[in-house]
Amino acid sequence: MKISVIVPVYNEVATIQPILAKVRKVPVDKEIIIVDGNSTDGTRNLLVWEEKQPDTQVIYKPHRCGRGLALKIGMAEAQGDIILFQDADLELDPADYPHLLQPFDNPDVKVVFGSRFLGKPFTESKSWQRTGNHVISSMVNLLFGVSLTDAETGYQVFRRELLDGLVIHGDEFDFTIELTAKFLKKGYTIVEVPISFKPRTREEGKKLHFFDGIDSLWTLLKYRLID
Numbered sequence: 001m002k003i004s005v006i007v008p009v010y011n012e013v014a015t016i017q018p019i020l021a022k023v024r025k026v027p028v029d030k031e032i033i034i035v036d037g038n039s040t041d042g043t044r045n046l047l048v049w050e051e052k053q054p055d056t057q058v059i060y061k062p063h064r065c066g067r068g069l070a071l072k073i074g075m076a077e078a079q080g081d082i083i084l085f086q087d088a089d090l091e092l093d094p095a096d097y098p099h100l101l102q103p104f105d106n107p108d109v110k111v112v113f114g115s116r117f118l119g120k121p122f123t124e125s126k127s128w129q130r131t132g133n134h135v136i137s138s139m140v141n142l143l144f145g146v147s148l149t150d151a152e153t154g155y156q157v158f159r160r161e162l163l164d165g166l167v168i169h170g171d172e173f174d175f176t177i178e179l180t181a182k183f184l185k186k187g188y189t190i191v192e193v194p195i196s197f198k199p200r201t202r203e204e205g206k207k208l209h210f211f212d213g214i215d216s217l218w219t220l221l222k223y224r225l226i227d
């Protein structure tokens, strides 16, 4: 089973090398596809070195492209059996890959999400991001009759064959919830496994904003109603 690890990057000069080192340490057969949305902070100079590695391909976009578009560009190049998205910050830990991949031993499993919140009490985190995630997951559960704990996780892992005929419109952070909605609409069961999570601050480079959460709710309603 080969894994296509797709890495969307925008101005991650401090973390791109450490995260790639962590990805390469995981003992699974994989290809790494990095899509840079025209970084201006020196990330590109580092990517020039990274692409010398035989397992790594870098796509440089000449203009800014959002996280969603970067993922779509990466998926179009993917050759693996399983698609896995890896953000270029250090919030999610590649050491969790074996847990994320284990459910695919069952041929009926098509989609696995890594949940930042599964098995942890809601009171553990008080941030607005945690509350926002809870609101969005609750809305997904209500609209689709499921019981997910982290519908907006970065670790959305799935068989590449699911890309056949799949159209995702969102080019920004709305990509994630649109993908979740479309998997559920197609009737796929999403298996959740717990993952570790180290949230970063805006000062450390976080690019997700409150407004992206509002956008997600709107996107969710839209794709519950239309395709």
Ligand SMILES: Nc1nc2c(ncn2[C@@H]2O[C@H](COP(=O)(O)OP(=O)(O)O)[C@@H](O)[C@H]2O)c(=O)[nH]1
Binding pocket: 007, 008, 009, 010, 011, 012, 035, 036, 037, 038, 064, 065, 066, 067, 070, 086, 087, 088, 089, 091, 154, 205, 206, 207, 208
């Ligand atoms: N190509 C590209 N990647 C982006 C863009 N914005 C964010 N990213 C990447 O997407 C990932 C997630 O960004 P982050 O700010 O941590 O958002 P969060 O983890 O969803 O809260 C990181 O690897 C970012 O570098 C963008 O406009 N273009």
Ligand SMILES: [Mg+2]
Binding pocket: 087, 089, 091
């Ligand atoms: Mg992040």
